Amino acid sequence: xxxxxxxxxxxxxxxxxxxxxxxxxxxxxxxxxxxxxxxxxxxxxxxxxxxxxxxxxxxxxxxxxxxxxxxxxxxxxxxxxxxxxxxxxxxxxxxxxxxxxxxxxxxxxxxxxxxxxxxxxxxxxxxxxxxxxxxxxxxxxxxxxxxxxxxxxxxxxxxxxxxxxxxxxxxxxxxxxxxxxxxxxxxxxxxxxxxxxxxxxxxxxxxxxxxxxxxxxxxxxxxxxxxxxxxxxxxxxxxxxxxxxxxxxxxxxxxxxxxxxxxxxxxxxxxxxxxxxxxxxxxxxxxxxxxxxxxxxxxxxxxxxxxxxx
Amino acid sequence: xxxxxxxxxxxxxxxxxxxxxxxxxxxxxxxxxxxxxxxxxxxxxxxxxxxxxxxxxxxxxxxxxxxxxxxxxxxxxxxxxxxxxxxxxxxxxxxxxxxxxxxxxxxxxxxxxxxxxxxxxxxxxxxxxxxxxxxxxxxxxxxxxxxxxxxxxxxxxxxxxxxxxxxxxxxxxxxxxxxxxxxxxxxxxxxxxxxxxxxxxxxxxxxxxxxxxxxxxxxxxxxxxxxxxxxxxxxxxxxxxxxxxxxxxxxxxxxxxxxxxxxxxxxxxxxxxxxxxxxxxxxxxxxxxxxxxxxxxxxxxxxxxxxxxxxxxxxxxxxxxxxxxxxxxxxxxxxxxxxxxxxxxxxxxxxxxxxxxxxxxxxxxxxxxxxxxxxxxxxxxxxxxxxxxxxxxxxx
Ligand SMILES: CC(C)(COP(=O)(O)OP(=O)(O)OC[C@H]1O[C@@H](n2cnc3c(N)ncnc32)[C@H](O)[C@@H]1OP(=O)(O)O)[C@@H](O)C(=O)NCCC(=O)NCCS
Numbered sequence: 001x002x003x004x005x006x007x008x009x010x011x012x013x014x015x016x017x018x019x020x021x022x023x024x025x026x027x028x029x030x031x032x033x034x035x036x037x038x039x040x041x042x043x044x045x046x047x048x049x050x051x052x053x054x055x056x057x058x059x060x061x062x063x064x065x066x067x068x069x070x071x072x073x074x075x076x077x078x079x080x081x082x083x084x085x086x087x088x089x090x091x092x093x094x095x096x097x098x099x100x101x102x103x104x105x106x107x108x109x110x111x112x113x114x115x116x117x118x119x120x121x122x123x124x125x126x127x128x129x130x131x132x133x134x135x136x137x138x139x140x141x142x143x144x145x146x147x148x149x150x151x152x153x154x155x156x157x158x159x160x161x162x163x164x165x166x167x168x169x170x171x172x173x174x175x176x177x178x179x180x181x182x183x184x185x186x187x188x189x190x191x192x193x194x195x196x197x198x199x200x201x202x203x204x205x206x207x208x209x210x211x212x213x214x215x216x217x218x219x220x221x222x223x224x225x226x227x228x229x230x231x232x233x234x235x236x237x238x239x240x241x242x243x244x245x246x247x248x249x250x251x252x253x254x255x256x257x258x259x260x261x262x263x264x265x266x267x268x269x270x271x272x273x274x275x276x277x278x279x280x281x282x283x284x285x286x287x288x289x290x291x292x293x294x295x296x297x298x299x300x301x302x303x304x305x306x307x308x309x310x
Numbered sequence: 311x312x313x314x315x316x317x318x319x320x321x322x323x324x325x326x327x328x329x330x331x332x333x334x335x336x337x338x339x340x341x342x343x344x345x346x347x348x349x350x351x352x353x354x355x356x357x358x359x360x361x362x363x364x365x366x367x368x369x370x371x372x373x374x375x376x377x378x379x380x381x382x383x384x385x386x387x388x389x390x391x392x393x394x395x396x397x398x399x400x401x402x403x404x405x406x407x408x409x410x411x412x413x414x415x416x417x418x419x420x421x422x423x424x425x426x427x428x429x430x431x432x433x434x435x436x437x438x439x440x441x442x443x444x445x446x447x448x449x450x451x452x453x454x455x456x457x458x459x460x461x462x463x464x465x466x467x468x469x470x471x472x473x474x475x476x477x478x479x480x481x482x483x484x485x486x487x488x489x490x491x492x493x494x495x496x497x498x499x500x501x502x503x504x505x506x507x508x509x510x511x512x513x514x515x516x517x518x519x520x521x522x523x524x525x526x527x528x529x530x531x532x533x534x535x536x537x538x539x540x541x542x543x544x545x546x547x548x549x550x551x552x553x554x555x556x557x558x559x560x561x562x563x564x565x566x567x568x569x570x571x572x573x574x575x576x577x578x579x580x581x582x583x584x585x586x587x588x589x590x591x592x593x594x595x596x597x598x599x600x601x602x603x604x605x606x607x608x609x610x611x612x613x614x615x616x617x618x619x620x621x622x623x624x625x626x627x628x629x630x631x632x633x634x635x636x637x638x639x640x641x642x643x644x645x646x647x648x649x650x651x652x653x654x655x656x657x658x659x660x661x662x663x664x665x666x667x668x669x670x671x672x673x674x675x676x677x678x679x680x681x682x683x684x685x686x687x688x689x690x691x692x693x694x695x696x697x698x699x700x701x702x703x704x705x706x
Binding site for chain 2 (some may be wrong): 025026027029030032039040041043068087175219221222223224250293
């Protein structure tokens with residue numbers, strides 16, 4: 001298994017020279033029950049016309065913030081961690097302008113590893129993590145949410161999607177493993193492969209809710225207040241979150257491979273075999289029914305560096 | 311023919327009150343959002359009322375431009391998710407804006423025109439400093455219609471000290487200290503928080519949650535108060551410690567007719583008995599609550615001795631002790647502002663009236679032996695307003 005801790009991502013950050021950093025700022029808020037909660041705001045200090053992006057320097061900072069919060073959680077200072085965005089925007093994913101400049105396969109792999117390394121921390125804080133999807137969440141933006149333990153969504157969020165396949169890549173920061181395990185095989189195929197190939201169709205917040213990507217939806221006027229109140233009830237155990245489409249072992253045994261085969265045939269019929277990324281995504285989704293999250297993440301690393309063999 | 315309806319106060323909430331300016335909770339938060347969030351929380355607390363049943367939304371603001379303009383009662387109603395069939399309007403009587411929103415819509419209920427209303431107010435004194443954009447008619451001064459001091463509230467407070475020499479700075483400071491102490495105790499006991507709705511706020515450090523009043527200073531001492539500057543007059547008596555600070559905040563309340571109470575099974579907290587507004591010389595505007603209270607009591611056929619609880623707005627300590635002295639009530643009488651007042655909590659001008667009412671309603675709950683209480687406040691340019699309320703929990 002990859003030990004992400006041992007990788008030095010600094011060189012990656014230096015070579016990509018990210019011109020707009022998205023900062024991870026933390027404020028403590030008091031939940032209604034009196035518990036202390038750390039709220040991370042992602043903000044690149046530009047207006048909504050320049051969405052938050054997640055380049056290497058941004059990711060390294062977020063990782064450091066999460067490390068500090070893990071320590072604070074251990075010290076009993078916080079009962080939960082939330083992450084949300086600047087007005088109208090959670091995050092629009094990796095900084096694509098940079099990805100196109102990547103020179104080596106090594107760097108591509110490191111980008112994937114950095115995402116897994118940092119976002120993985122959201123599931124290893126020692127306290128529950130929440131993503132409050134307050135607006136646009138694309139690609140890596142949505143993967144922040146998928147890596148969190150719980151998700152709320154603003155009913156006015158502009159769009160929710162994993163558009164990677166549309167861009168010729170794959171959801172490589174956990175999406176290809178986490179999403180099928182959250183919303184089931186057929187829904188995941190739709191979100192990861194079908195929608196991107198339909199002129200990059202995106203989800204509305206209500207779709208994200210009914211699919212089970214979001215656990216609960218609130219209206220925008222008091223979205224953050226309501227999200228914090230809800231997080232409080234989850235932390236205290238008053239609310240038990242049920243995921244409508246989370247696949248059980250029966251689905252994995254009976255439906256998974258059939259759905260994959262149908263999707264593969266339909267893909268071959270529609271787009272032929274030249275385009276690589278839809279098939280790579282398909283392979284990843286197929287594999288996501290088995291094994292650990294760490295293995296899933298490693299498969300994504302391999303695909304992004306071009307070394308994965310299904 | 312319909313008969314005069316009872317007017318009930320059903321519920322009231324407010325935002326935490328923030329310090330105006332960059333250090334305040336709401337520096338990056340719009341004024342209309344403050345009142346809209348209050349209204350939404352209020353509606354959520356009272357789910358038995360169908361939203362389309364509201365007949366009116368009256369929201370007060372003193373400076374009605376920008377995010378406090380555009381007929382804020384109407385815009386707030388739409389933004390709070392009320393059906394478009396619910397109308398709304400804006401009100402201004404400076405500090406008594408929300409109080410006037412309550413009395414006007416309450417009067418509409420009494421007349422039989424309304425069954426359910428929302429009344430409240432907002433003032434973002436950081437975004438809209440006092441006196442923003444005003445253009446007083448030059449006749450005020452050229453014809454000496456009002457003194458120059460009348461336009462600056464702190465100066466009117468100094469003038470009140472001048473007029474009644476028994477109202478010393480020591481008494482004002484002692485009153486201010488007591489207000490801080492009472493508010494601190496009420497906070498500790500979780501009383502003030504009951505009707506306060508946390509507000510998500512953007513700041514340079516990211517999103518946070520405003521859930522406290524920023525003016526509260528539990529560490530206040532008489533010595534500390536004694537050393538403060540007197541910004542309104544060299545060697546004066548009025549200081550930042552014995553006045554209400556410049557505040558951002560919003561309030562919202564629901565009033566209902568007796569019919570609506572029955573129809574929707576509401577639990578009223580108090581009944582409006584009578585109200586009155588009255589004018590005084592603008593340069594001693596702090597005196598306003600006295601004639602307003604006299605007038606309201608006379609109309610109600612009551613006397614000051616019938617009043618068991620007082621919520622008086624503390625724009626300035628001197629204005630409160632002037633009122634108390636006039637009626638022979640001690641400065642530290644336990645019936646007066648039991649949870650402290652604006653000196654400790656803040657005074658976002660046009661929103662404060664409803665805060666007084668929500669708190670009086672809570673005091674009534676704790677004091678079933680009290681039948682009547684008043685909310686009263688002074689108003690810029692020389693006015694006072696008083697509303698008399700009856701305790702629905704009263705057990706005689
Ligand atoms: C009185 C007034 C001018 C003061 O404004 P300000 O100077 O911005 O007030 P601040 O909060 O900064 O307080 C001034 C100082 O007093 C100190 N202070 C305030 N309250 C204190 C207290 N209870 N104990 C000790 N010190 C106190 C502050 O710490 C500050 O000290 P600093 O200058 O060393 O920082 C302003 O609050 C005002 O105009 N109030 C009246 C509002 C009004 O007219 N409302 C309408 C009524 S009709």
